[in-house]
Amino acid sequence: MFTSLRSKFALLFLAFIAVPALLGVIGMGALRAVNDPATEVREVWLPKLRMLAALNDHLSDFRLAEGDFLAATDEEERAAQAVLIARLGGDIAATIAEYRVAQLAESDAKEAQTFDQFILAWAAYREIATRLMAQALSLDRQAARQLYRTENQQAYARASDLLDALTAADIEAAEASRDQANSVYDDTSMRFVVIIVGVVGLAVLAMAMVNRTISSPLIQLVGVLTRIARREIDLTRAAHRAARRDWRDCPRH
Template identity: 30%
Template sequence: MPRLLHMKRHSIRRRLSAIFTAFGLLLVIFGLFSIWRLAEVYDASAEIRDRWLISTRLLGDLNNSTSDFRAAEASHLLAPDRVEMGKTEKEVAELSGAIAQARTSYEKVLHDSTEDKLWREFTEDWEAYRRVADEVIRLSSEGKKAAGNRLYLTRSRTAYSAASDALGVLTDRTVGSATEASNRAQAIFQKTRSLIVLAVAFLVFLSILVMRHISSSVLGPILDLATRMRSLATNQTDIETPGTERQDEIGEMARAIVVFRDNAIELAHSKRGLEQQAAMFAEKLEQEQRLTDLQRNFVSMASHEFRTPLTVIDGQAQRLIRMRDNGITGAELVERVEKVRMAVRRMTNLIDRLLNSLQVFEGTAELYYHPTKFDLAELLHDLCQTYREITPGAQIVENLRNAPRTAVGDPKLLYQAFSNLLSNAIKYSPNGSLVELSAYAEPGGQLIVVEDHGIGIPPADRERLFERYHRGSNVKGVVGTGIGLYLVKMVLEMHHGNIAVESVEGKGSRFIVRLPMAGQSNA
């Protein structure tokens, strides 16, 4: 009886049970730790999704709607008859509804005390402006244009500036807070990834120690015993049987063999379980990284695509300011305002297209485009005129005498593609250098050439020139996202066209676009 109790205290089964129990507890702790860290990552992402993305979108809508409301106020004063006034009043009503809806939605989002204070300042300033704006519209409707103009240029302008400034301060703070939240989420994700990698490494190291211990204290004697047993199977009865002095299951030959066989099977199952856990955590980390990349891509793409229409709006506004002192006619004012509104419409269209292009960049959907007949020469001329106004220091020469008058394609997408090429030619050229845009008809299609005398493209960069996010090695210090030429290539491929480049580093570049003739773009 004392011998049996002593054997139980040193039982291999008890030792292995303690080891695997401790190892199982470590796995449970590791799993709970991973869940806790991933939950923290999820909470940080949820804050960005449920608070900052919504807030920035609503503030962007408010900025657009309030500026449109101010423009509608001016349009009412400039309306020549009651019909135009009625249209403007309808637009004012629609904008009022949109602003009210955006304000209601914004107030439902959680905000801190500073944001609430800035929001109250904006709402008070906006209500004050609305009262003055309503008075301007009333005077205009009653035919008192002179009084309406005076009120529009004095009290209305001051009230609108106060509301716009308050909204701008709130928007800047929200964008800054959103950036901080994004940085926090990124830091949490990186810390979580590092901790999980360390934990996995620790578990692997611990597994190695456990396996070495089992091999030296259990498997080795079993293998030796198996050799003895095989010898016994060959009727070698004169062998010595070691281990008879051990106070454990190895001393009991038949049952020890069965116990260690089962333990070997259990060890194999545990190893497969560890591999499955490691694969699962690797997949989770890959999904989180993919989400982070999508958010970063969207922000960079949106900032690149919105730059041109916003610059058009700014250029037209500066032109109006310069023309104010020299006198401006109603027709000129309407023309400038229409160009501003055209840029706003183009930017609104870009928003819809950017949302769809996220799926395109992931390879999950096709970019929708709307082909129609349009005047290619007029489109290129308007593009040159736009860049002459927004970049007065550039010398843009257009050679469109032989340009085709009729083309088939999506004029908005093609305008954006040629705008990217012309913008790059100006941006990567010295101020005041010559930039040429030419268009010709050729057998089977049209030829459009954009040529500059700028920094050129290094030979090593040309192979990857049209890859997404790739930028040349010689463009440091020049702002860019690396997606402009990628989008150009996408648009041309949709139109069954192609693009080629000729460049000498330090002397300039020449981009050659070929489009099929009218009627073949959808072939």
């Protein structure tokens, strides 16, 4: 099978067509496999981490604004801080709603539970902040400061800790998606290396076949023709010797 020159070259030709086609199929599959976790990182985890970072900033600013509200020395400054606190509260509520939409797209029960706990902690903290501002406005500054340093501080720490836990969980999930993409990329790279080695092997085999079946016989033929042209070979004598040899080999009756 595949003993003729035509069959061998046909087989090599088919191999050189099949290998690039195989590379293309593997390449498309690899791109899809790498793109899926990369898309998840880009479209899911990075936006969620951005929201959590915004929540963390707003929460810290809210706490600072409370302190500035207590330290205000006149009504104008206190009113400005009250406006800032209200705006930060609205920003936190909007970011929570935005994160809720992104979180519902995922099916991580642990993350959902932590997020629900954060919402409750934020609500408790906001309620204490409202009481604190009411006490400050009623000129009960000492009680307001005591509330700020105790119950209010504890509520803030609780909400902040839950926010940190959410951030750590999302970072871990994003890193897992990144590691998956890297693993797929490494596996695909190894496959391409193996295929490239195979292509090089086919090329070497083709060169050896061409050399054996075409180049070497042609070189030998050119050498013979050159010797004939230089009269190094007498075709008449060679023909006579061949005829006598054939005559001797003929059976006699």
